[in-house]
Amino acid sequence: MRRRVMAALAALVLAVAAWLQPVRASAQTNDQVDSLKQDYTVSADGTVHVNETWVYRFGDNSGRHGITRTLLTREPNGKNSDEDVVYTIDNLKVSSPDASAKFTTQEAATSGDPRERYLTITIGDRNRTITSDTATYQLSYDITGALRSPDDKPEFAWDMLNDLTPDVHNISVTINVPGGAQAAKCVSGPVGSQDSCTSTSVDNGVASFTQALKPRGEIMTAAVQITPGLVSNATPHLVPKAKSPVEQGLQTAGVSAGVTTLAGALYLIVLGRKRRDERFAGLPPGTVPTSGQAEAAPVAAASRQDVIPVRFSPPEVPVALGGLLIDGAIGARETSATLVDLAVRGALQLSSDPSSTKSNPKLTARLVDPSKATEPFERTMLVDVFGPGEVSRPSGAEVNLSKPGVLTKASDELSYRVSRIALGEGLMKHVGPVGGTAAGASPASIAKLAWIGVVLAVLLLPTSVGIASLFASPLVAVGIGIVLPLLGILVVRHLITRRGQRTAVGRALTDQVDGFYKYLNTAEADQIRFEEGEDIFSRYLPWAIAFGIADRWAKVCQQLVDMGRLPATAPTWYYGDPYAFSYGFFAGSALNSMQTGVMPQPPAASSGSGFDSGSSFFSGGGGFAGGGGGGGGVGSW
Structure with a gap:
């Protein structure tokens, strides 16, 4: 009974953070x-x-x-x-x-x-x-x-x-x-x-x-x-x-408390039932019906008891999309994985300075052949990293990926565009903070997280009210009194929704990604099977980076070298000193370098793409695709 009361109280407060946000429709891919x-x-x-x-x-x-x-x-x-x-x-x-x-x-x-x-x-x-x-x-x-x-x-x-x-x-x-x-x-x-x-x-x-x-x-x-x-x-x-929904919520929280209290009792139930991943009923995890049968196939809610089979080869989706399917978000790991994948496919080359250390990484990228970037978001990434002029006329341009902020825009664009692909292709119903709970998040665990937020809010509320009492306006006092509890609630809501919600097709592809993660995370060197002469290190490295197990994969490959099954030579996409190359050092150096590059650089005067009413299209920073105002698209339904 006590747990039920705690869950109910948590639900009442969670309603303050419940916002519905529409998603733009996109065109069918065969239109x-x-x-x-x-x-x-x-x-x-x-x-x-x-x-x-x-x-x-x-x-x-x-x-x-x-x-x-x-x-x-x-x-x-x-x-x-x-x-x-x-x-x-x-x-x-x-x-x-x-x-x-x-x-x-x-x-x-x-x-x-x-x-x-x-x-x-x-x-x-x-x-x-x-x-x-x-x-x-x-x-x-x-x-x-x-x-x-x-x-x-x-x-x-x-x-x-x-x-x-x-x-x-x-x-x-x-x-x-x-x-x-x-x-x-x-x-x-x-x-x-x-x-x-x-x-x-x-x-x-x-x-x-x-x-x-x-x-x-x-x-x-x-x-x-x-x-x-x-x-x-x-x-x-x-x-x-x-203003953001959070700012609007702070302004209206005082007068809307009564309404949200009544609505909040239903919020957690709806969140737990309707925002779980879907799954094709009667089919093994990871199985997608044929194109003619997918629409008619029965769908059920995914369960924690579903057993995901091991997959011995990467799924046929871009590694960035695979990373999004895993946890509903794209960050430094997916950005790093995409750049390495582009290098493996010949769009660019990477070089690690021999003086690099994990605390002071130095990684350089050199543009080789932009046409190898087959996805629109990959071409956009090359533009964001090397600049539109260099991509339009390949010249072997180089970029220091270790410089703070050099990959920030590329990472943001990758997250935005791959999320739109997942939504537009019908793989996910929600991504990121507007998504649903993970298939494995039970109502009990959600209630526990929510109750932690409530307890923190109650403990912090007296302090916030004391600060608010310094202001003459009662409305200001009430508003400040809600700020700290609301922060705790927003954190809990983020934990609940950050994995997103997958359709049955998206869940099947996620199962394939999870199955390959099981393989890379558990297989020992003597269990790895590949064709003689195949660069298995490069083929699986982007996925190992996306899974957060690049160090483990590098150690396995080093064991394969010691066993004589892999050559102790640098891959073709590495243009640094071949004698200084090692699997483990490069994996660690590359990841640390690109994570540094994703971090925003210190504030400074900057210019970005997009509309600016003060810029002319005919001079200055204007005159590029996307540099106009307005616009729109078309699709079918």
Whole structure:
């Protein structure tokens, strides 16, 4: 009975930290757009009138109902700004000559980031499916707040298509502005790319752009300059940056305590039952039904009693995705594993300074062949590490991976993009802090963690109230009195939700990853089986890094060298002193170096990619893919 009371009390308080955050939908991987025509007309009052025609290819018997068009309505005004840019979408109209034009709209923040909001337009009829291979959709809408005026020179710079769209062919864009376009520019490629679009021209003041193909994972951005004085409201709509759910909770905790107390009793039950991993019922762990049977296969909740079989080879997923599936998060280990995997596959080479120590690691990366990076997030990582200019023209550029902060952006981008892949491909329902509990986290263990948070809050509350009493406002006293208990609750919620929630397919792949971890973590040197001449050290090293057992794997490989089963030579992707190479030293040095590189560097003046209302697309730091404002994508449902 005592445990039940403790669990109930914990549930009441946990409700304060219960926020629901929507996730952006992404395109099905086998979709494509046959053609896209976009016409942008800027009026004298600064409003942008948009007309779009999409020819969307669903494929034969797709079973889809229509498309979803997303439009960015809020984003940060520069990476470190305290302001957000707001775009208002009005007068939306949809038509289609060969499909349902019914539509609904919903505006919501992306997962975990209230500063980035999208308007999602869902087009189609839930009771009808698309029977033809393609369907045409025509949209029109108005945008206000889309212009900017760096150095008092108005311009319209817009991300026409973001990296979540499928492959888009035959893109045609026109931009018509008062007085005619004074300059025009269009770029398309991975974020940060400065590769020009297929064509850019200005005829009778109208700027026209074409792009033969914008692949999934890349961005298309176009811009025109406008004669000063011809357009009013040529500045962005800036508002104070959106506050996080934690900040909002602190402001409303006092008045919402009664409501959250009632709702909190249900929170822990819902969390424990509905956010457990799914699993295909009746199939052994790690088994994925065939593509034609997966949708109809029965699904049940995963259990702690499920026995995961040992797997003797790596699963067929990127190592970063495998790391995400394990614990719902991506950090220094997954970043290190991805870089080593790129080295093993020939995209780059690594070298460890002989003077390195674990406390003072020195690791250098040299760019070799960026085309070996086959995934969009891998290409983005190379851009973040070496810079867009070096990746577009391979020159053997070198980067010191031991420098603090050199991998911070790459690690953040890797986490963001791989998380979107897991969500978009239907492998996870939630990732990171918005995910569910692990399959092995029982309600009892959750209640214990929650009760620890409650006890800490009760112990700390008198101190916080004493501090609050120094303020004249009762509301301030109540607010400060809630801060410390809420911190404890947030920690508990993080422990519960950090592993995320996997779909049945995602759980099966996770089982495969777990099975391979069992093998690498338990197999001795005399149990390792591989073909003669195979570089087994390099093949499994990225996974050992992701699993946190790189030192163990290095020791096993050193034993294989001592047994004469592995050559005592450096792998081909290592370009340092071959005579100074050793499996154990490199594994330790590499990990410590890249962990140092992931740590943020001391605060300093910096510049980053993305929209900044004070930067021009035609000079300074502008002029790259993703450097415009707004934007959006398209997918199907």
